Amino acid sequence: MSIIVLKPGLLSSFQDLGRFGYQHLGVSASGAMDCRAHRLANLLAGNPEEEATLEVTLAGPTLRFEAPGCIAISGAQLSPTLNQKPVPNNRPLVVRAGDTLAFGPRIAGLRAYIAWNGGIDLPMVMSSRSTYLRGGFGGFKGRALKKDDILTMRRSLDGHMLDELEQDIWNIKVYLPAILGLASRTTIRAMRGEHTALFTDASINDFFTHSYRISAQSERMGYRLDGARLSLKSTTQLLSEATSFGSIQVPQDGNPIILMADRQTTGGYAKIAHAATVDLPIIAQCMPGETLRFTETTLAQAQQLDNQREAAFRQLHQALAPLRALLQG
Template identity: 75%
Template structure:
């Protein structure tokens, strides 16, 4: 039972929720850039949140299946097709032997996620199956996919009755709450932190009132922002401390950097703000050249939004019980 990579796409790598608990050893957390889309893809095929999905960036791969499977595609709208015919995001899809999954033109977002019922057979390394591209480990051989790679799904669906299974899955209504959808935001909500007071009042005002453009020098480690230069009140040195996904650090050149999934484990630059976790998927789906704005939010409000998102996931999990039952019977 195999899955053949005919074309690799621009950057396709396996990611899960990250490699937790190893930052003190210098190992980044990593994981999916858009954890919302990653979790949603797994939900749609009856997997736990922690199962690795294929993270696709801008230009998707072409994959040929030699056995039946159930997959789901979430996140960016990258024009997915099955045997040349368009297929939707955010639905469980039945794949038959010989089918070819491909991607076309992008219409929204940057990163799409593909989940397989049962997952892909990948080694567990430091409690994770995520690919750390800079370190060259994890995922599939520690790298992005290449043409000729052969993947092995852990679960093979029975070939008999696939048409009926496909109809039954299609008849299940999937109501996607807005908080779990691909929805660009006019402004990313960000909290002030312990370092915010180190910046001049003008810099703080500029950060929350100005528009920033995502630099071409942006990737999974961090998004460099082009816009107003931010200044500290003094040039005092700071002790290095642990970093987090969504922290906005400001190096000496005054150009902010949003730390992303593959961020370094520690850093000593002052951080002017921290993006609320509920809005991290929104910036993860932004491309170089896109513009972003920031709006202030309090910690309690950010926590409330995070709780609302988790409630939406749990409600969706309950609603997708029939999907899990249908697939478990196969």
């Protein structure tokens, strides 16, 4: 029940929903950059949402399956193929022993997520299977995939009924609510926080009206932005405090940084705003060189959007009950 890595891709690492409860020990939460796509791939593969998926960045891997299984791909459109034939995102796919999954040119987005029914056999490290690349632990040997790595599936399908199973799976209608799909907009809803008042009125206005270019020095730890430089009303020393995914801090050079999945555990820079959780996948799917704009929202509005997303996930989970029954049977 193995998978052979023929090509590793640009950066392919296993991630789940994150490693929580250890920031006070200096351990980053990590986890999927686009949790929406990660959860979606898992649901479409018949998995719980917290199962680890393979996060692939821009140039996907080439994988050969040594046993039959069911997979799903969500997130960025990276032209996936199975045995050199195009396959769709956001559909459960039956793979057979000897099949080869590969990726081609990027069409949209940056990060795609591959889920396997039953998951990949990975150790739990501090309650998570996420890879923390800087720390060198979690996921598959604490690193990104390399050529000739061998992955072990925890579950394989009965090879005698694959054609019938494939047809039954294809007959299942999958309605994907728009809020769960790959968004093309680049406007990010952001909330003011306790540090916003420390910035000059001109800086606050600039932040919510100007575009920012994503710097080449952007990755899983944080997205550095180039644009209108932001300044504080006066030099202020702040106590370091816990960081969170989506906080937008401003270091001394005035260029904001959006903290991402592999963010540091604490920080002492003033934070001008916090991106709404529902829009974090949009940021995660943007590439260096692309631009973002921020529009102000309130906590209540952000919570309402989050509730709408969670309702859509619950609806999809219920709709996919026939899929789970097929795969478990």
